[in-house]
Amino acid sequence: MTAMADLDLSDSGPTLSIVVPAYNEAEVLPLLHARLCAVMERLGEPWELVLVNDGSTDGTLAAMAALHRADPRVGYVNLSRNFGKEIALTAGLDHARGEAVIVIDADLQDPPELIPDLVAGWREGFDTVYAQRRQREGETWLKKATAAGFYRLMQRLSGVRLPPDTGDFRLMSRRVVVALSQLREHHRFMKGLFAWVGYPSKAILYDRAPREAGTTKWNYWKLWNFALEGITSFTVMPLKLATYLGLAIGLFAAVYLVIVVVKTLLVGSSVAGYPSLMAVVLFMGGAQLVTLGVMGEYLGRVFNESKQRPLYFVERYEAPDGEDDADED
Ligand code: UDP
Ligand code: MG
16 A cells, blocks of 8 residues: 555544654553543544554554554554654654644653643644753763754754754644655655744743653664764755865965975975875875765765655554544443
């Protein structure tokens, strides 16, 4: 089944869709569902829960199927393999039918209790209402420092203003979801894409809790690649860097040439200079390799995008079958 073509996104959907990408989250899913139910029932709007199983290797799929059987508001999308969080999220957005869509992590680091505030922001007329962390509990100073540096760098390099301390936890109106669904690039830097589509947006401050259960799938290698993804998908500045580095070195070389020639004419030449020669050769070699590497990063992405493959394949899609306030048993 293809993702979007078969879906009817007409106005038959509920008011709110909650999209949850999940990779090996079997333990937390029932907890998440219980907390969402408590919050949503108080809110009293028709809603659906769209779970996305991103090729989990534990009992996540079975947990989703059980929730779907027990609660008609729960639907799930089973991807054909692990595609990564960004694509799993996109699959969820493609299958969500609500007038507004809320994205939340499965691990309960984003408090579902904030959803009424997000919805209130949407009712006020904002298209995107994102949750912004007030502080980060249970995270190392190194992760905090690298995150802060990254946001500053991104803002400098690309024109897009990324709100700091903001994850994927947010509410988006239908038109934002439609806009996002048109961005089918494979190198998906979601934070950037969210910001890039624009529309009026508003932040809601909250305190982020440590993970409820399970372990984080992030490590520094992944974070580095995430940062690389962000920079390369939103700015070509690193490519320009080579031009200016080359210009600066060329200028320096020209001045140095004049000095060497004049010095040789005045005092004759000596064959000394092995260390400086080595230094220059090694520096130039390094600069050239780095430049090639930067070009390679972009070329690789052009290659990947040029294949125009579908973003993901759906192994099975179970739509929520009862509309809104059908009884739970
Ligand atoms: N996730 C996913 N596919 C992956 C990795 C993660 O769908 O390949 C989901 C995961 O189940 C969770 C969310 O993405 O719901 C965030 O993942 P995690 O908690 O590991 O990231 P962090 O909170 O550290 O950013
Ligand atoms: Mg998490």
